Amino acid sequence: MTQKISLTRYLVEQQRSEGHIPSQLRLLLEVVARACKSISQAVNKGALGGVLGGAETENVQGEMQKKLDIIANEVLIEANEWGGHLAAMASEEMEGIYVVPNRYPQGEYLLLFDPLDGSSNIDVNVSIGTIFSVLRKPEGAGVSEQDFLQAGHKQVAAGYCVYGPQTTLVLTVGDGVAMFTLDREQGSFILTQENVQVPEDTQEFAINMSNMRHWDTPVQRYIDECLQGTDGPRGKNFNMRWIASMVADVHRILTRGGVFMYPWDKREPGKPGKLRLMYEANPMSWLIEQAGGAATNGKQRIMDIEPGKLHERVSVVLGSKNEVDRVTRYHLEA
Ligand code: AHM
Ligand code: MG
Numbered sequence: 001m002t003q004k005i006s007l008t009r010y011l012v013e014q015q016r017s018e019g020h021i022p023s024q025l026r027l028l029l030e031v032v033a034r035a036c037k038s039i040s041q042a043v044n045k046g047a048l049g050g051v052l053g054g055a056e057t058e059n060v061q062g063e064m065q066k067k068l069d070i071i072a073n074e075v076l077i078e079a080n081e082w083g084g085h086l087a088a089m090a091s092e093e094m095e096g097i098y099v100v101p102n103r104y105p106q107g108e109y110l111l112l113f114d115p116l117d118g119s120s121n122i123d124v125n126v127s128i129g130t131i132f133s134v135l136r137k138p139e140g141a142g143v144s145e146q147d148f149l150q151a152g153h154k155q156v157a158a159g160y161c162v163y164g165p166q167t168t169l170v171l172t173v174g175d176g177v178a179m180f181t182l183d184r185e186q187g188s189f190i191l192t193q194e195n196v197q198v199p200e201d202t203q204e205f206a207i208n209m210s211n212m213r214h215w216d217t218p219v220q221r222y223i224d225e226c227l228q229g230t231d232g233p234r235g236k237n238f239n240m241r242w243i244a245s246m247v248a249d250v251h252r253i254l255t256r257g258g259v260f261m262y263p264w265d266k267r268e269p270g271k272p273g274k275l276r277l278m279y280e281a282n283p284m285s286w287l288i289e290q291a292g293g294a295a296t297n298g299k300q301r302i303m304d305i306e307p308g309k310l311h312e313r314v315s316v317v318l319g320s321k322n323e324v325d326r327v328t329r330y331h332l333e334a
């Protein structure tokens with residue numbers, strides 16, 4: 001019988017043999033995984049747990065919050081504040097940073113998350129998820145929002161948990177991408193795929209086509225060429241998928257390739273894009289790059305962007321390398 005490797009064992013072995021994970025970071029990741037387990041539990045109960053529907057409050061981005069957005073945010077904070085491994089947290093659902101209260105020891109890491117990604121899918125029973133990113137707190141006393149403003153290449157761990165037909169946790173600590181499936185009977189995440197690789201080529205794209213008339217020329221050109229299929233310059237047919245949960249779209253791309261785009265568009269020209277850099281684009285970009293894919297904002301590598309503010313937005317093109325390179329080239333040529 002092949003032995004099952006739990007997330008705990010995987011992390012211990014990474015710490016021991018590879019030296020990638022200091023013990024504080026290992027503890028932190030285990031706590032994040034535990035929080036994801038509770039969120040998965042709440043998601044699964046759905047209407048039976050009274051967790052569906054709106055909360056009638058707005059977040060800092062001016063978006064209406066769902067009950068689950070708030071529940072997931074609280075679960076992550078409560079799970080992570082007392083362990084001693086964190087100095088502060090930041091979330092899509094909180095305007096400012098959450099500093100670990102004085103009654104607990106302060107650690108050397110910073111945790112950022114989108115507690116419930118794909119909120120518009122909660123009430124319709126479609127896959128949603130949690131995205132997280134871990135940074136090291138810069139040296140010095142105290143902790144401030146400024147400490148969080150680090151480029152994506154400074155991340156020390158990143159991942160997401162997708163709540164779909166299965167609950168799957170996907171993680172990188174800079175040594176490739178590993179996937180863990182939640183075994184509900186055992187109550188633990190079990191390693192189900194290591195060394196995940198995104199194929200360099202793909203015939204599948206993901207974009208919200210209803211925004212087509214608002215896009216910039218390079219994006220119009222790329223999608224138009226895909227749509228022409230075997231009759232156009234690409235000489236092959238493309239398929240389209242759009243789940244409207246970045247977590248689920250990225251999970252499909254990590255599994256079978258594809259290109260995901262949420263570009264800048266003319267609806268709100270002052271905003272670089274819809275998605276947030278620090279807790280959506282950066283962690284997803286690192287996972288995709290660790291799996292051999294690429295991630296840009298159309299012009300530059302996402303993980304090289306120096307953030308100016310916590311809730312900064314960004315245009316996103318990520319996935320199979322050759323397609324991302326093509327979209328980026330179209331932008332640079334324009
Ligand atoms: P959220 O974090 O508020 O759920 O918003 C992010 C989501 C992404 O998961 C997804 O790719 C995108 O918004 C979908 O947007 P749209 O509804 O415009 O297609
Ligand atoms: Mg989100």
